Amino acid sequence: MTAPQHIPATPTPFSFDPSTTALLVIDMQRDFLLPGGFGESLGNDVELLRGVIDPLARLMTAARSANIPVIHTREGHLPDLSDCPPAKLRRGNSSQRIGDPGQFGRILVRGEYGHDIVDELAPLPGEVVIDKPGKGAFYATELGAVLARNNVESLLVTGVTTEVCVHTTVREANDRGYECLVVSDCVGSYFPEFQRVGLDMIAAQGGIFGWVADSATVIDALASSTPAHTSA
Numbered sequence: 001m002t003a004p005q006h007i008p009a010t011p012t013p014f015s016f017d018p019s020t021t022a023l024l025v026i027d028m029q030r031d032f033l034l035p036g037g038f039g040e041s042l043g044n045d046v047e048l049l050r051g052v053i054d055p056l057a058r059l060m061t062a063a064r065s066a067n068i069p070v071i072h073t074r075e076g077h078l079p080d081l082s083d084c085p086p087a088k089l090r091r092g093n094s095s096q097r098i099g100d101p102g103q104f105g106r107i108l109v110r111g112e113y114g115h116d117i118v119d120e121l122a123p124l125p126g127e128v129v130i131d132k133p134g135k136g137a138f139y140a141t142e143l144g145a146v147l148a149r150n151n152v153e154s155l156l157v158t159g160v161t162t163e164v165c166v167h168t169t170v171r172e173a174n175d176r177g178y179e180c181l182v183v184s185d186c187v188g189s190y191f192p193e194f195q196r197v198g199l200d201m202i203a204a205q206g207g208i209f210g211w212v213a214d215s216a217t218v219i220d221a222l223a224s225s226t227p228a229h230t231s232a
């Protein structure tokens with residue numbers, strides 16, 4: 001336990017103890033972010049997501065320097081798709097479904113090139129990578145156990161997409177009692193309107209799901225914090 005720190009945030013300052021905080025990096029995968037990948041094949045402008053890479057890389061460096069564990073997630077499925085509900089398989093573009101061949105291997109299938117995290121944000125050896133079959137990072141994963149093992153109470157939440165996997169995970173985390181700060185320029189959506197509204201929804205009603213602050217503000221706070229974690 002170290003002294004609580006405060007990050008200027010919306011709707012109020014975010015109080016956190018660095019020794020019980022983790023940085024969650026959601027689904028920064030090639031399938032969503034690379035030109036020519038699954039996300040772009042659905043008609044999306046991947047540049048809107050790629051803008052997250054640089055600030056998130058800086059935030060990850062700051063978190064590692066403060067000994068705050070960095071936990072990565074990847075959305076995807078087993079090669080036989082046995083963990084993908086038929087309803088999820090049927091969604092989306094009929095010519096580009098989960099498991100179909102894409103430019104970077106089978107779409108959202110574990111072990112394929114496109115399923116892995118972009119090079120710029122590659123996990124360091126020893127960092128936890130959670131493979132999740134759903135939108136939420138808690139559903140059917142070991143994330144809850146990892147957080148409990150590390151005494152984590154607060155999450156700095158980043159990744160893509162803001163309104164889908166980030167929001168679902170923040171809502172799951174709230175229901176499990178975690179305090180969540182969503183880092184505004186380290187989450188991304190293919191839809192500018194969803195990005196704006198997604199962030200507004202987090203902090204509305206006095207912080208119904210949590211807090212929002214930008215990466216420069218969070219990095220400043222981490223730089224002046226007293227670290228205490230040793231591993232994830």
Ligand code: C5J
Nearest residue numbers: 027075160161164165
């Ligand atoms: C989506 C995600 N958007 N990681 N996945 O399908 O948000």
